[in-house]
Amino acid sequence: MCIFGASPVSYGFQASLATDAEVASDASGALPDSPVASTRATIKQLPLNILKDQIPIWTSPLRIRPHDLLWLLPLGAATGITLTTDTDAMRDLSHDRSFNKNSVNASNYLLGSEISVPVMLFGVSLFNSNAHAHETGILSGEALADAAVVEEVSKIIFRRERPLYNNAAGDFFASNEVTNGSFPSSHSTLAWSIAAVVAGEYPSRWVQVGVYTTATGVSLMRVLGQEHFPTDVLIGGAAGWLIGRYVLKKHRGS
Numbered sequence: 001m002c003i004f005g006a007s008p009v010s011y012g013f014q015a016s017l018a019t020d021a022e023v024a025s026d027a028s029g030a031l032p033d034s035p036v037a038s039t040r041a042t043i044k045q046l047p048l049n050i051l052k053d054q055i056p057i058w059t060s061p062l063r064i065r066p067h068d069l070l071w072l073l074p075l076g077a078a079t080g081i082t083l084t085t086d087t088d089a090m091r092d093l094s095h096d097r098s099f100n101k102n103s104v105n106a107s108n109y110l111l112g113s114e115i116s117v118p119v120m121l122f123g124v125s126l127f128n129s130n131a132h133a134h135e136t137g138i139l140s141g142e143a144l145a146d147a148a149v150v151e152e153v154s155k156i157i158f159r160r161e162r163p164l165y166n167n168a169a170g171d172f173f174a175s176n177e178v179t180n181g182s183f184p185s186s187h188s189t190l191a192w193s194i195a196a197v198v199a200g201e202y203p204s205r206w207v208q209v210g211v212y213t214t215a216t217g218v219s220l221m222r223v224l225g226q227e228h229f230p231t232d233v234l235i236g237g238a239a240g241w242l243i244g245r246y247v248l249k250k251h252r253g254s
Contacts, residue, residue, distance in 0.1 A: 086229040090168040107221035147193035155181040184236030191218040196244025
């Protein structure tokens with residue numbers, strides 16, 4: 001799916017740190033030539049907006065243009081490398097169960113802390129009527145929901161085995177994996193979708209470094225915890241980032 005495109009986790013996601021002006025004007029940072037609405041999101045509109053988002057997200061391959069090769073080619077190259085090295089990488093990583101468990105716990109804590117940022121912003125906005133914080137909370141929720149739909153459907157489609165199964169063979173379309181597949185990483189997809197929205201709404205360099213570092217940490221800990229292959233977090237993070245950018249472009253206020 002071409003929505004899975006952005007700079008790779010741990011291979012250069014830092015290149016995705018966009019400025020405020022870039023989010024508003026750079027179409028290549030969203031889904032390929034995706035339709036853009038001018039209306040701002042509200043809580044009342046949120047369920048319908050999430051439903052409407054699915055059409056442009058899943059039909060994005062139909063809108064690939066030559067300029068999209070600027071990120072599709074690097075993504076394809078990085079994916080090819082990780083796919084060929086996934087098994088060896090996971091076999092070489094520590095299988096100490098205590099270390100793996102601590103890594104998984106760290107990924108959960110990091111994701112939770114990232115989700116808490118827009119939640120707190122939205123909560124504060126209810127008391128001080130801060131429109132910017134209110135918008136950030138709503139758009140983060142929309143991006144999070146869109147990302148959840150994409151990663152869950154993709155898991156069902158690809159049914160990749162988890163690293164701890166079958167000596168990290170990482171087989172796709174396995175009969176024993178239906179809803180708990182490895183590809184793509186749920187944590188990475190969700191973390192990068194939120195990071196894209198928060199970084200776009202608050203383009204301060206410190207905010208961008210903070211949210212993208214946290215998202216990178218989530219992805220890295222999933223691999224160290226033997227929960228996902230590098231390819232799973234690469235594609236999950238790329239998909240989440242593009243979804244977050246798409247939601248920003250669609251509903252962000254001027």
